[in-house]
Amino acid sequence: MHITPHTTIHEALSAHPELLEVLIAQSPAFEKLRNPLLRRTLTRLTTLEQAAGFGKVDPRRLVQVLNEAIGETPAPAGVEGTVSATVATEAPAWLAAPVAVELDARPILDRGGEPFSQIMAAVPQVPEGQQFVLRARFEPLPLYTVLGKRGFQPYARCLAPDDWEVHFYRRRSSATAATTSTGSQAPTPDIVPVPEIQPVASGTLQASSEDWKTADATLTIDVRELTPPEPMMRILEAVAELEPGQRLLVHHARYPVHLIPRLEALGCRHAARERGDGGVDLLIAR
Secondary structure, eight states: OOOOTTSBHHHHHHHOTTHHHHHHTTOGGGGGGGOHHHHHHGGGTOBHHHHHHHHTSOHHHHHHHHHHHTTOOOOOOOOTTEEOSSSOSSOOGGGGSOEEEEEEOHHHHHTTOOTHHHHHHHGGGOOTTOEEEEEESSOOHHHHHHHHTTTEEEEEEEEETTEEEEEEEEOOOHHHHSBOTTSOBOOOOOOOSSOSSOOOTTOBOOOOTGGGSGGGSSEEEEOTTOOTTHHHHHHHHHHHHOOTTOEEEEEESSOOTTTHHHHHHTTOEEEEEEOTTSOEEEEEEO
16 A cells, blocks of 8 residues: 555554554654554554654655655655645635634644634634635544534645644635624624533534532543643553443543544544533543
């Protein structure tokens, strides 16, 4: 097989198990892949491009090294200026729309932080028919789903191996096309990043107040002091230990947006609630 940035870690290792050591040699962050439980969960949805972002390595170089290790001829280098393979390949007409908010998440990511809270704080400031422009170190694929549910359409360009420019256009809806008596559009309601119960495509976990007690969870973990991507890895490791019908209670510093697609792919139900200290409790059921 020829490995590309969109090949998942699971696909690469399934076809060539010997690539595990090659991957680990590229970044200390990949040392976690030695854990078989983690390999059965995280790697199924994580592309090499996303892994490169976590490991702070050049995605082109990572793909080249892996292809060379299995005797494959690497694809021509040079991705600067290319667009995302997951969104429109041609610049959409709305790219000329006004930019309401710009956020450079690169410094946050460079410090090992998670920019999700800043992103969600910017979302309510974007009127319909305008854009939110994000700069990041990697293509924020999970964010497409999160903002897509809020009426945003993405368009991404790779400016350099560790520099992505992503435009999110807020589509106009028929409900807001009507104007107020003064002729101005009705204000867009604020979006709450973490609702009391977080619905998911795989089924909502209807958690009562009793369900949030530690005693009702099979396993409880606290990842508040860990730095990304360790919280996600620790949670997925714990999820892999659960038997059907069991629950995991997670104390997290923030709502784990990148974790949600993984949970959905594993068929897990989950609910989230905000704590008084600004953190989040996440209840996960197999």
